[in-house]
Amino acid sequence: MTLFVSLKEAIAANVFDGDVxxxxxxxxxxxxxxxxxxxxxxxxxxxxxxxxPDLIYDQLIGMGCVKKMIFSWGGNPGVGxxxxxxxxxxxxxxxxxxxxxxxxxxxxxxxxxxAAGLPCAVFRGYLGAGLAEVNPNIRFIECxxxxxxxASVPSIRPDVTxxxxxxxxxxxxxLIEGIVGVxxxxxxxxxxxxxxxxxxxxxxxxxxxxxxxxxxxxxKAVVQVPGGAHPSYxxxxxxxxxxxxxxxxxIASEREGFQAWMQENVLNAGPEVFASRVAFTQAQK
Numbered sequence: 001m002t003l004f005v006s007l008k009e010a011i012a013a014n015v016f017d018g019d020v021x022x023x024x025x026x027x028x029x030x031x032x033x034x035x036x037x038x039x040x041x042x043x044x045x046x047x048x049x050x051x052x053p054d055l056i057y058d059q060l061i062g063m064g065c066v067k068k069m070i071f072s073w074g075g076n077p078g079v080g081x082x083x084x085x086x087x088x089x090x091x092x093x094x095x096x097x098x099x100x101x102x103x104x105x106x107x108x109x110x111x112x113x114x115a116a117g118l119p120c121a122v123f124r125g126y127l128g129a130g131l132a133e134v135n136p137n138i139r140f141i142e143c144x145x146x147x148x149x150x151a152s153v154p155s156i157r158p159d160v161t162x163x164x165x166x167x168x169x170x171x172x173x174x175l176i177e178g179i180v181g182v183x184x185x186x187x188x189x190x191x192x193x194x195x196x197x198x199x200x201x202x203x204x205x206x207x208x209x210x211x212x213x214x215x216x217x218x219x220k221a222v223v224q225v226p227g228g229a230h231p232s233y234x235x236x237x238x239x240x241x242x243x244x245x246x247x248x249x250x251i252a253s254e255r256e257g258f259q260a261w262m263q264e265n266v267l268n269a270g271p272e273v274f275a276s277r278v279a280f281t282q283a284q285k
Contacts, residue, residue, distance in 0.1 A: 003221050004172070007196065007271045010221035011037045014192045018067075019159040022049040022190065023056060025232060026181025027077070027240075031164040032056050033228035033271045034196050039063045040267060049156055051107045051182060055231070055248050058082040059266070061097060062258055068098035070156070072107040079245055083252035093255065100135060106153045111182045113155035114189030125151040161190035164229040165214075166236060168197045169204060172216030177208045178235030184212050193218060196225040198237050227274035230281070241281045 005013075015021060015038055023031050035056040038046075047068040048057060054077060060066050062084030074082055088097035102110070109121035122141065132138040132151075139152050163183045167175040174195045176183060187193040195214070200222075204213070231241035251261045265273075 004168075004200070005221050005223060007033060007037045007223045007225055008041075010034075010194045010223050011041055011043075014160050014194055014220055015041070015043055015162075016159075017043055018045045019043070020047040020049065020157075022156070022158040022161045022186045024050060024161065024163055024181060024183050024186040025229065026051060026179055028179040028181070028232060029164045029166075029176065029183070029229050029234055030054070030056060030232035031162045031196055031228065032230060032232065033225045033274050034162045034164070034194060034223075035060055036266045036269075037271065039065060039262070049158060051104055052077075053085070054082070055245065058084040058248075058252055059262065061085050061088050062094070062252065062255075063262060063266075064094040066097060068100065070100045070102070072102045072104045076245055076248060078242070079249050083249065084258060087255070100137060101131060102135070102138070102153060103129070103131065106138070106151070107156070108182055108185075110153050110156040111185035111189055114157040115185040116155075118155050120152050120154055122150050122152045156186075156189055158186065158190040160192040160194065160220075161186040162194045162196075163187065164196045164225075164234070166198050166234060167204065168195065168200050168222045168224075170200065170202060172219060172222055173204075174214040174216075174219065174222065175204050175207065176212040176214070177210065180210070180212045184214065187214055187218050192220045194221045194223065195219055196223045196228040198224075198226055198228070198234055200224050223271075225271045225274060227276075227278035228271065230274050230277050238278045238282060241277075243281075243284075 045067045053074045109123045113121035165176045231244035233240040
């Protein structure tokens with residue numbers, strides 16, 4: 001049964017030390033506010049999963065929340081490297097970081113397999129690629145019907161998936177519009193799921209044909225957090241804050257500067273700041 005709760009309550013009841021956690025959103029609807037609450041609650045030894053880990057994973061890694069990351073591309077989109085990710089992997093600060101790298105196709109298929117309750121995903125992939133040489137979880141099998149050589153990876157079945165969406169209705173169903181990456185599969189594959197939303201409405205009128213509706217029985221908690229995807233964007237609500245992505249590189253470049261920024265903007269702040277950040281960004285345009 002879906003519960004309408006505060007963000008603090010949702011994270012406290014569903015995300016625990018040592019969990020496997022997916023925070024998904026493909027450029028669009030990235031759950032930044034929820035990621036900040038995980039940091040504030042000082043969760044440790046997490047295995048984080050994401051197709052495209054960007055700034056929120058840089059922040060989680062730099063604050064010592066992460067033991068391992070399973071991903072298919074990591075960087076600051078349009079800018080460069082994730083500085084805290086590199087520092088953790090190359091210099092073990094704030095502690096050693098394990099990584100497991102895949103292709104986008106592998107991750108998408110692994111989420112789909114997890115959603116279907118399967119132990120692994122089988123697909124055409126990794127032909128001529130070198131990732132299989134460094135990742136033992138990439139294996140190859142022979143199709144029993146055609147003899148074709150196919151790639152296989154373990155399914156992804158997180159302890160908890162966290163996503164952001166546009167709307168929830170009062171029954172707890174969630175509406176996602178615009179670019180939908182693997183959010184649906186990530187929710188269905190997880191033991192528990194949390195969704196932050198821009199608003200709670202009575203019903204979903206004039207649903208867009210590209211929309212995805214997650215029924216309430218797939219979710220543990222729904223939290224209203226206006227602006228909760230900032231600095232990424234939410235179709236119909238606000239645009240991507242490109243200036244922040246550029247500003248993040250110098251913020252994250254040095255450990256001391258990073259820690260000072262996180263103290264002021266995450267540890268000493270709450271989810272209510274996201275709406276004001278969106279309003280400020282939109283006013284600058």
